[in-house]
Amino acid sequence: MAVCMKVEIWVQLLTTLDKLLTLLEEHREVHFIEAMPEEEENLEDEARALTVAGSILVIMERTDDEFTKLLRNLDPHGTEYVQRLSDETRLCTLILRVKAELDLRRASHEEMCRIYLRQIEHLYYKVDYKKDSEEDSKLLMDKLCKYIYRYDTTDRIRTRAMLAHIYHHALHNRWAQGRDLMLMSHLQQSISHADIPTKILHNRTMVQLGLCAFRKGFIQHAHTTLNEIQSSQKSKELLAQGLSTQRMSERNLEQEKIEKQRQIPFHMHINLELLEYSYLTCAMLLEVPHMAAHQFDQRKKLSRTFHYQLRNADKSPLIGPPDSMREHLVASAKAMMKADWKTCADTLLAHKIWSLMPNAEEVKAMLKQKIKEESLRTYIFTYSACYDSISPLVLAKMFDLTNAQIHALISKMILNDELKASWDKPTDLLILHRAESTKLQSLAKQTADKLMYVMENTEKMLDSRGISLGTTFGNKGGNSATGLPWQSSWSNNLYQGNNKGNYNNRGNYNNNRGNYNNNRGNYN
Numbered sequence: 001m002a003v004c005m006k007v008e009i010w011v012q013l014l015t016t017l018d019k020l021l022t023l024l025e026e027h028r029e030v031h032f033i034e035a036m037p038e039e040e041e042n043l044e045d046e047a048r049a050l051t052v053a054g055s056i057l058v059i060m061e062r063t064d065d066e067f068t069k070l071l072r073n074l075d076p077h078g079t080e081y082v083q084r085l086s087d088e089t090r091l092c093t094l095i096l097r098v099k100a101e102l103d104l105r106r107a108s109h110e111e112m113c114r115i116y117l118r119q120i121e122h123l124y125y126k127v128d129y130k131k132d133s134e135e136d137s138k139l140l141m142d143k144l145c146k147y148i149y150r151y152d153t154t155d156r157i158r159t160r161a162m163l164a165h166i167y168h169h170a171l172h173n174r175w176a177q178g179r180d181l182m183l184m185s186h187l188q189q190s191i192s193h194a195d196i197p198t199k200i201l202h203n204r205t206m207v208q209l210g211l212c213a214f215r216k217g218f219i220q221h222a223h224t225t226l227n228e229i230q231s232s233q234k235s236k237e238l239l240a241q242g243l244s245t246q247r248m249s250e251r252n253l254e255q256e257k258i259e260k261q262r263q264i265p266f267h268m269h270i271n272l273e274l275l276e277y278s279y280l281t282c283a284m285l286l287e288v289p290h291m292a293a294h295q296f297d298q299r300k301k302l303s304r305t306f307h308y309q310l311r312n313a314d315k316s317p318l319i320g321p322p323d324s325m326r327e328h329l330v331a332s333a334k335a336m337m338k339a340d341w342k343t344c345a346d347t348l349l350a351h352k353i354w355s356l357m358p359n360a361e362e363v364k365a366m367l368k369q370k371i372k373e374e375s376l377r378t379y380i381f382t383y384s385a386c387y388d389s390i391s392p393l394v395l396a397k398m399f400d401l402t403n404a405q406i407h408a409l410i411s412k413m414i415l416n417d418e419l420k421a422s423w424d425k426p427t428d429l430l431i432l433h434r435a436e437s438t439k440l441q442s443l444a445k446q447t448a449d450k451l452m453y454v455m456e457n458t459e460k461m462l463d464s465r466g467i468s469l470g471t472t473f474g475n476k477g478g479n480s481a482t483g484l485p486w487q488s489s490w491s492n493n494l495y496q497g498n499n500k501g502n503y504n505n506r507g508n509y510n511n512n513r514g515n516y517n518n519n520r521g522n523y524n
Contacts, residue, residue: 076266124164339379
């Protein structure tokens with residue numbers, strides 16, 4: 001860990017800094033000059049301007065950094081951490097006094113942007129539980145960030161301010177504003193060139209934006225946003241919330257020391273278990289209907305992490321009542337596969353971790369509605385081949401949805417070409433068309449796709465070696481340089497016919513059989 005101040009010295013530092021600011025407020029004639037050598041200080045000759053070497057802004061920045069180091073080195077579950085965290089109020093007051101002092105002394109825009117960023121970093125991650133305070137913090141964040149957007153000349157300060165602004169929007173469920181700001185800033189295109197602390201802030205912002213989309217019911221957006229962090233299996237390291245014990249062998253002592261110095265204080269952490277449960281819930285709502293729609297093609301997977309949990313559950317020799325978070329999710333997914341939305345909702349929402357989610361009751365109601373809708377989609381995909389027609393009133397009773405909701409969901413499936421069906425208005429029935437491929441047709445299509453994949457990979461490999469498929473052996477007949485008859489009439493016709501989606505060129509195969517038989521002598 002980085003060496004930090006002792007607690008006694010830290011308390012003295014805050015007191016001394018408070019006295020220094022009081023002296024500066026009483027003696028406006030004294031000026032701080034950062035680049036001036038100490039030998040040129042003037043503290044006695046009143047005929048000249050009284051000057052002191054140093055910068056009150058730099059002192060404030062170093063004090064803020066020492067506060068972060070102090071919290072990082074304390075036990076987050078002890079009383080000492082809570083006592084030192086209460087010092088943040090005094091520290092924020094000192095930052096405001098320094099900002100006011102710099103403003104009165106007409107500091108440069110660069111200095112003002114630096115002190116504004118310090119204030120933002122103590123504000124952006126805090127939740128306002130009261131309506132009035134939420135509006136006040138929103139206006140304050142807008143004021144501070146817009147000042148930096150306008151006057152900052154360094155990419156780092158502007159980038160960190162923008163990420164903090166997006167984080168604050170997402171934390172307070174302002175999904176549209178946070179998403180639009182992220183898209184307009186194009187930060188994801190340039191974040192790879194940023195320093196590591198800024199990348200960590202970017203990861204935290206994306207996670208918070210994904211959780212905001214989840215709370216708002218935008219499941220697809222939430223899954224896409226959280227997928228990059230969760231699929232890496234390194235969420236702890238990416239969010240700077242600890243080091244994974246499973247990866248201790250991948251780093252030496254020096255790397256471990258550096259990574260520990262980047263950790264953020266405990267009170268700023270995002271709950272990783274809640275993050276994983278939210279992500280897997282999104283994956284379940286998207287993946288289970290997708291699996292039902294592609295029963296014979298399981299290669300198309302939206303979430304490998306979700307399938308990994310299902311495979312692990314299937315390997316278990318004993319399946320009992322769900323206990324852990326992942327067991328709850330797997331049990332819910334298996335109930336949804338059977339279109340049993342009640343069991344799915346009860347199992348998924350029974351876990352106590354949902355109490356940690358802001359607006360927990362609203363989120364639970366949203367999830368229950370989503371489970372009903374996705375269970376309906378799963379049921380139709382799974383059992384549509386068993387029906388010629390079905391009444392929406394029956395579906396509404398089965399899934400506790402209104403007739404209008406049933407019509408909207410199924411019509412959307414028809415428009416997206418997910419379901420071959422049509423509405424019969426006179427009888428108010430859903431007429432199902434038998435356009436789905438059989439298992440044999442699906443397997444044949446998979447085989448053709450695999451053959452095309454092998455052929456493309458072989459062509460790429462030969463091209464990388466400078467070998468063309470049209471090259472021949474020369475004196476050894478019509479065989480290709482690779483020893484494979486890729487350029488025969490049969491393979492060309494099959495390749496072209498497969499690309500066209502039909503077998504109209506079969507006649508060429510029969511016509512060219514004689515050429516193949518005539519050339520067999522060359523192999524001998």
